[in-house]
Amino acid sequence: MTKRLVILVSGRGSNLQSILAACRSGQIPDTQVVAVISNRPSARALELAMAAGIPALTVDHRDYGTRTDFDAALQKQIDEYAPDIVALAGFMRQLTPAFVQHYEGKLLNVHPSLLPAFPGLHTHAQALRQGVCWHGASVHFVTAELDAGPVIIQAAVAVLPADDERSLAMRVLDAEHRIYPQALAWLVSGRVTYAAGRAQWREPPQTAMREAIAPSLESSP
Numbered sequence: 306m307t308k309r310l311v312i313l314v315s316g317r318g319s320n321l322q323s324i325l326a327a328c329r330s331g332q333i334p335d336t337q338v339v340a341v342i343s344n345r346p347s348a349r350a351l352e353l354a355m356a357a358g359i360p361a362l363t364v365d366h367r368d369y370g371t372r373t374d375f376d377a378a379l380q381k382q383i384d385e386y387a388p389d390i391v392a393l394a395g396f397m398r399q400l401t402p403a404f405v406q407h408y409e410g411k412l413l414n415v416h417p418s419l420l421p422a423f424p425g426l427h428t429h430a431q432a433l434r435q436g437v438c439w440h441g442a443s444v445h446f447v448t449a450e451l452d453a454g455p456v457i458i459q460a461a462v463a464v465l466p467a468d469d470e471r472s473l474a475m476r477v478l479d480a481e482h483r484i485y486p487q488a489l490a491w492l493v494s495g496r497v498t499y500a501a502g503r504a505q506w507r508e509p510p511q512t513a514m515r516e517a518i519a520p521s522l523e524s525s526p
């Protein structure tokens with residue numbers, strides 16, 4: 306049966322675009338994006354969703370006094386679309402444990418670092434400040450602790466001597482666009498599931514990681 310995917314956004318929507326393309330091409334099999342929901346009415350991602358003929362809605366966090374109230378309203382809106390999977394794609398709000406619990410095992414996020422390095426904001430600046438050789442992106446199951454849920458897939462990006470935040474962010478974003486559809490495809494097909502606080506694999510994770518990292522290494526100078 307076709308899986309129902311709801312995507313939560315806050316801004317530009319480039320990850321949304323890569324997921325939509327992967328649904329169209331069949332890279333993410335048997336999956337329909339049934340709604341795109343933003344916490345910001347001005348998010349460009351909403352325009353992209355509308356252009357693709359997908360219901361595009363806003364639950365504005367500024368209309369709610371507490372995180373709990375906002376999350377409850379968001380949850381109500383999401384659940385009207387009866388999703389099998391909820392994907393955070395540049396959704397810039399921290400979620401309450403109750404919300405996260407409600408979607409346990411079906412809530413994914415993309416984060417612009419090789420977690421557990423650099424959780425939170427300004428990951429590219431942190432990577433440059435620390436002088437790491439490798440930076441990258443991670444897709445993980447969302448748990449109550451910020452950016453700490455089990456990782457499904459990562460892509461490494463070499464940090465180059467001439468990099469600034471912008472150039473590094475661009476290459477990491479490109480990695481995000483490759484790994485998020487892959488993680489969703491694995492979740493949809495049941496290759497990866499969430500149980501007992503861990504990502505559980507039908508095939509060894511090392512294989513999965515190699516698949517993800519290889520293209521990034523090949524394209525590095």
Ligand code: GRF
Pocket residue numbers: 315316317318319320321350394395396415416417478481
């Ligand atoms: C991405 O880098 C994502 O990892 C971060 O915010 C950015 C969103 O980009 N949390 P977009 O809206 O998908 O273009």
